[in-house]
Amino acid sequence: MTKLSMTVNGKAVSGEVEGRTLLVQFLRETLHLTGTHVGCDTSQCGACTVHIDGKAVKSCSIFAADAAGANVTTIEGMANADGSLSVIQQAFQDCHGLQCGFCTPGMVMTSAALLADNPHPTEAEVRHGLEGNICRCTGYHNIVKAVLTASGQTVAAE
Amino acid sequence: MPKDYGIGASSKRREDVRFLTGRGQYTDDLSIHGQAHAVMVRSNVAHGKIVSIDTSAAAAMPGVLAVFTGEDFKDVGGNPAGWLIKSRNGEPMREPKRPVLAHGKVRHVGDAYAAVIAETYEQAKAAAQQIADDAVIDELPAIIDMKAAAADASNRVHDEIPDNICFDWGWIEDNRAAVDAVFKSAPHITTLELVNNRLVPNAMEPRASIGEYFPGTGDYKLTTTSQNPHLTRLLVAAFVMGIPENKLTVVAPDVGGGFGSKIYHYGEEALVLAAAKKLGRAVRWTAERSESFLSDAHGRDHVTKIELACEKDGTFLAFRTETYANVGAYLSNFSTATPTFLHGTLMAGPYKVPHVYVNVKTIFTNTAPVDAYRGAGRPEATFSLERVIDKMCRELGLDQFEVRRKNFITPDMFPYTTPVGLAYDTGNYQATLAKAIEMADVAGFDKRAAASKAKGRLRGMGLSTWIEACGIAPSHLVGVLGSRVGLYDAATVRVNATGNISVMVGAHSHGQGHETVFPQIVAERLGVPESSVEIVHGDTSKIPFGMGSYGSRSLAVCGVAMNKAIDKIVAKGKKIAAHMLEASEGDITFEDGKFSVAGTDKAKTFGEIAFSAYVPHNYPLETLEPGLEETAFYDPANFTYPAGAYICEVELDPDTGKVDVVAFHCADDFGNIMNPMIVEGQVHGGVGQGIGQALLENTTYDENGQLLTGSFMDYAMPRASDVPFYNVDYSCQTPCTHNPLGVKGCGEAGAIGSPPAVVNAVIDALHRGGMTHVTHINMPVSPGRVWQAING
Incomplete structure (x- = not known):
């Protein structure tokens, strides 16, 4: 067992993990932050995406121990300080960018990182940026629309 | 002004907040x-x-x-x-x-x-x-190939079943002789052998x-x-x-x-x-x-031979199909309904074809069980029909739009009984086709095709005019068809003493937005804010009964049960109001959340009635029972019949065989619409899955029965960059005639209507590029398959 500490959603946390424990397991099972989901076992679906030091990372693809000392943000840490939805979260609701909600945390985390890197993406850039996240419900239409809307762009194609 | 409240409003989904903040409870x-x-x-x-x-x-x-x-x-x-x-x-x-x-x-x-x-x-x-x-x-030895399994009695999935055949079903067997006779003398016959590819639902x-x-x-x-x-x-x-x-x-x-799985x-x-x-x-x-x-139960997996007999002008005379349907190793709960009554009964499409005969042989194999996946049987029927019609149009040099128009059931013909046992209550297939043609700017296609050609790409346009039977109930009918249970649904509307409302529904929401849409209906009917209504679902200890959500049935069956319970609430409220206002029950009217004595200014609000219902002082208990809670069960008289016209445009790279869907237009008739935003979302999702089936997804077992496509690395799920924005319209509305909400259901439409539109567009692109030797490509229409088709 390895002792580790890191910052998650602005709070210092610590725990003991086995070497093989994935970050997503540490978040879900030790910290009970169950908003980060597991949708596959091959790092393809993106439902477990979190931010590590500001970068979008699939939390099934990194050991918890390797995130020691890092600053991790999960979906639970994405709302504004007053509890209201952040711009990207609000855009997902306004644009009906989610249905069953299972892929949604990962989509929001990837989208937020995408917009941080590229504040005014084209539609093609958004679609390319979301390739690592699978959604089975929406056909992606309203997810792409939400990301473009969150960037302040109006969506011409309807 | 679009409505911002109640039926027809695009109310934002209340469930979103918990999903967007990581507070969902899966x-x-x-x-x-x-x-x-x-x-x-x-x-x-x-x-x-x-x-x-x-x-x-x-x-x-x-x-x-x-x-x-x-x-x-x-x-x-x-x-x-x-x-x-x-x-x-x-x-x-x-x-x-x-x-x-x-x-x-x-x-x-x-x-x-x-x-x-x-x-x-x-x-x-x-x-x-x-x-x-x-x-x-x-x-x-593994039994994988369906036709070989049926031919070989020595190797059995189940020892007691000698030929691996679950059943050999004819629909309608009495039609067979007449259909065969038509084919003997038909001026033209188009034949198409196709595969409806096996899919993994992958919720x-x-x-x-x-x-x-x-x-x-x-x-x-x-x-x-x-x-x-x-x-x-x-x-x-x-x-x-x-x-x-x-x-x-x-x-x-x-x-x-869920998508069925x-x-x-x-x-x-x-x-x-x-x-x-x-x-x-x-x-x-x-x-x-x-x-x-x-x-998980997989979906589709049909091998079909479909024949279309017609006049030289494209007038349909008969359809005849023979299908091998893979049921996998065991019978999953709906697995025997999917290739039969959810498939064979739709084999007349929206057309006034006089003769149809469907044969389905369902085969056990050493593969995972196969059952209903979004659309369930109806995508298979639609794909067979719309592909063979497209092929016939090319063989006879006929206009694909004109052929559909010529054969459509016309609005004056409803109710219309098909030769495969359904009675369509209403529809207007001409209207949705006209709308789709307008949306797709069909007139401007040649110009777009020329622009594509200038880039070295082939552009094609594909059409699919689809219909489905959904709102899965009606109990008497499904009973006749073999269902061992009736498929009604139930709802309880509980008005609490302080006037807010809990509605216990048998439908289950796993992405459809019931928690938002059902309260819109309650709010509209009872004149209360949507926020004061809450839906309770998914817990058998809290809900009277229900048959869940599939077959686009939530609103058309459970929603109508809820509506019926609301009728009972209003009737009870009138009784209470009559007592409180010292008037005769017959003189009480209910409007905008108020119970009034007709022709007077005497009235009680909904909240006053609710409070009185639970804490009365002086009810005449023999005739007026306290409480304001009503349960209703609902069993529809018929299926509902959504229909529509889809037009897909693809661009195809003849050097690599890669197909891109560049535009997708949907003109649907879902009857009345409760929440347009959610309806659009349902169509987007269905079309996304349909494009996935048409271009990307395939479930492959090798001859030893090993699943070669067992992960997202091997099974091509559609990604954001594989699909375009979809153009969706639902303005052509012929409300369902046998439910009071006039709703038909929209959950499966996109997955039913879209695959043939995509494949027809690919064939169109190839023909426009001079490759008229390509008459069909099986799904998924992958770059490899297109390249092989082009290059023989």
Whole structure:
């Protein structure tokens, strides 16, 4: 067992993990932050995406121990300080960018990182940026629309 | 001005807030004190005789609490098929028992034959591997190809079924001679052999179940990823485990998509309940994605020969089909309905074709069970029809739009009885086609095609005019068709004393937005704010009964039950108002949330009536009972018949064979619309899945029955960059004539209508590029298949 500490959603946390424990397991099972989901076992679906030091990372693809000392943000840490939805979260609701909600945390985390890197993406850039996240419900239409809307762009194609 | 409230408003979804902030409660998110972990031991061969399963080493491993094998369940009941289908010769279908864990034989890769319960998941997994190492399973030849399976009596999936045929069904058998006669003398016959490719539903949330047992009361609780918890309770109680129904609660909390795959009861649900009882602890199981690929019910998998007989001007005379439908190794709950009554009954499409005959042979193979997947049978029917019509138009040099118009049932012909047993109540197929042509700017196509050509690409346009029967009930009809249960639904409207409202519904929401849409209807009807209405779903201990959500039935069946309960609330409210206002009940009117005495200014608000209902001082109890809660069951008189016209435009790179969908237009008739935003979202999702089927997705077993497409690395799920923005319209509305909401259902439309539009567009692009030798490409129309078709 390895002792580790890191910052998650602005709070210092610590725990003991086995070497093989994935970050997503540490978040879900030790910290009970169950908003980060597991949708596959091959790092393809993106439902477990979190931010590590500001970068979008699939939390099934990194050991918890390797995130020691890092600053991790999960979906639970994405709302504004007053509890209201952040711009990207609000855009997902306004644009009906989610249905069953299972892929949604990962989509929001990837989208937020995408917009941080590229504040005014084209539609093609958004679609390319979301390739690592699978959604089975929406056909992606309203997810792409939400990301473009969150960037302040109006969506011409309807 | 669009409405901002009630029926027809695009109310934002209230469930979104918890999903967007990580507060959803999916089954795997729940943690129960003292829980143990289950891992299934799955067969790595497609077909084998279980010689021995030595579990002693596994049982002695650290943390292991219990081990189960098929032997532990050999005396409990089997998981039944819900529909009894009869073969053409009158014999009932062959119906092998589907055990909780395989016993005697394993019948597909992924077939679970043992399970381990341990303190931790890792311990259970290690012990499961030990059992797999210690089990002796003699591999038998795998039965994979359907036609070979039916031809070879020596190798059997189930020893008691000699030819691996579940049933050989004719619909309608009495039509056969007349249809054959038409084909003998028809001026033109178009024949097409096609495959409707096998798909894995892949809801993003893998299946998961938690079993609990409470020894103090003898109660069981199953928390599970289900689209219909009441059916699961019924199956577990009455058929599989023999637990008294009143001792079993089934809860389906937030469920991360279903698309059909979570309708059915699976063995893992029984396993966690049995294990919980044995250990006196909660037992949880969550599928890895690999297990989902191996053990969720798959979809489609038809091999079909369809023939169209017509006049030289394209007037349809008859359709005749012969289909081999793969049912996999065991009968899943809806598996016998999907290739038959959800498929054969739609084989007239929206057309006034006088003669239709459908033959379906359903075959057992050593593959995962196959059952309903979004659309379920209707996509297969639509694909066969719309592809053969497209082929006929090319053979005869006819205009695809004109041929549809010529053959459409016209609005004056409703109600219209088809030769395959359905009575369409209403529709306007001309209107949706005209709308789609306008949306797609068909007139401007040549210009766009020229622009594509200048880039070295081929542009094509494909059409599909689809219809479906949904709102799955009507109980009398499904009973005639073989369903062993009626499929009505129920709702309870409970008006609390302070005037807010809880509505308990049998429908289950796993992405459809019921928590938002159902309150819109209640709010509109009762004149209360949407925010004061809450929907309770997914818990058998709270809801009277229900048949869950599938077959685009939530609104058309359960929503109408709720509407009926609201009628009863209004009637009771009038009674209370008459008492309070000292008026005759017949003089009370209800409008805008107020009960008034007609022609006076005497009135009581809805809230006043609700309060009075629970804390009355002076009710005449013989005639006026306190309380304001009503339950209604609803069974529709008919299916609903949404229909529409889809036009797809593709660009194709002739050098690589890659196809891009560049535009997709949907003109649908869903009847009345409750929430346009959600309807659009449903169509987007369905079309996305349809494009996935048409261009990307395929489930491949090798000749040994190994699943070659067992992960997201091998099975091509549509990604954001694979699809365009969709252009969706639902303004052509012919409200359903037999339900008071006038709704038809929109959940499956996109997946039904879109695949043939995509494939027709690909063939169109190739023909426009001069490659008229290509008459068909099977789905998925991958770059490799297109390239091979081009290059022979």
